[in-house]
Amino acid sequence: MSAVVVDNPEQGISARKAIAPSRGKRPWTFYVLASLFTAYVLALYGPMFCIYILSFQDIRGGLVFPMKGRSLHWFIDLFTQVRTGDVKGSFDRSIKLAVIVTIITVVISFLAGLGFRRRFKGDSIVFYMMIGSLVAPGLVLGLGTGLLFQALGLNPAWYSSALGAQLSWTLPFGVLVMFAVMSRFNNAWDEAARDLGASRWQAIRLVMIPVLAPGLVAVALFGFTLSYDEFARTLQTAGSLNTLPLEIWSMTLNVTSPSLYALGTVTTIVSFVVIGVSLGSIVLIQKKRGAQKIKG
């Protein structure tokens, strides 16, 4: 963020006319764009809230408004009925897989971020391989991974082939976030630590990781949520046991009751908790730092 604050009184006239003046009358474009923004946010969240509300209907409930009664019927239905599939098992698997993916993504992205600080011979090959992994159609990659396992005589499973397939999706995001984070890290801090006698590992552990902590939390957020919701790459690689998005997918094709919405509500709550914890801890780290700065 490189906002330049103009608070020189002599520049007051131009500042008042500037595109985002800090005072004075707002231009008409402000109202047009503010309406556009509001409409966008409403369209972004509105539909989601519709299904959360509809998931709390009672047994007479359907897929559309009006609301028929209020109960937790469809949530109980979701976890007890065989008809809706193995929701609990796939939920467990998805969480476990997401945790494993998160840990691996944070470690590998951090190391890759350190590696990409300086140009080295052949770094572009790695970089463009990563971009390729990001833009390649997920279903095609998943099929290739599935066929590869078949050819090697291995059984695809959520903890092997699906884990790898998901990493091919989370790692490019993780490394791109690390690029953004690293661009704000001053290499002189690392060098100063080394000059003062810190070993390479000590410099990483005592200087880099604390400084980069908020960025690493962001990488973890990407790793967890992208894995937890990943679908296209997992479809052909998960083997016989489903992850949660695969379960949701089969439900969208078979189930026409609000239990589909109930599952949507449950999985979104999990996502919101993860997002809240991540953003909260980033804010907390920054606040603690601010407090230390004042004390020091």
Next chain:
Amino acid sequence: MMPSSSSTSRSSLTGWLYVSPLVGVLVPFFLAPILVVLAASFFGSDGFGGLTPGFTLANYVEVLHSALTLKLYLATIKFTVLTWIFTLLIGFFVAYFLVFHVRNQLLAIGLFLLCTVPFWTSNIIRMISWIPLLGKEGLINAALISTGVIRQPLEVLLFSDLAVVIAYVHQLTIFMIVPIFNAMARIDKRLIEAAIDAGASRFDILRLIVVPMAKSGIALGSIFVVSIVMGDFFVVKVMSGGGSASVVSAFYEDVGVLQYPTAAASAVLLTLVLVAIVSLILRSVDIRREITR
């Protein structure tokens, strides 16, 4: 300071050491699968889902000769172009609003986060959440009927091409907002003030300063949007109600009936088209410099 050749090769080695875990994942789970699909596209089929190793161009001939292929590509391109236009327009002006019209920077970041939160939730759930709105008995039809605009519910709202584009724009606008926001936030505000002092109109500033300087963000966002729409199949499958198909959704059907070789050939063609488009976009922007800047 000129690094000697030995220190260059040593720093190369350190660099490779740091990225080796990344390479260790990308080779078996990106490079190898792509090569497997490429190989499978030249194999024969025994008709029961088995692949017979060999070299034949029959799969490509079959894909290229089928009238369906052209139809699928036209449909895919239609969805891609429509989604790209809408996500670009909305994404650009949302980012523009946040950077140039919101005075409080903390508020701008808060509103920006508000836009990004749904990105971290399930795409499938966000897609099906349009059903209660767009359905035949959905909110939009109900509202239109009760206000007397229409008598019969509109059938084209759900399970149509319109619904597919709505779902794409809903999911992907964020991929435009984030890079464009980042690019715009780096524009020095003094530059714009100088332009105003020199007599530039608001439109001139947009045309001559903001758009050129946000180009890298637009390019990055376009890569995301184009590659995701072209590689998608579940939005097309669910939101069109089976009425439309794209290249990848046809691929999915092929895989479902174990037609691996033709599916692989079609996947290779799609990947080539995608690579061509992405490299065309990359020619206009040094993506790596933009990201690390």
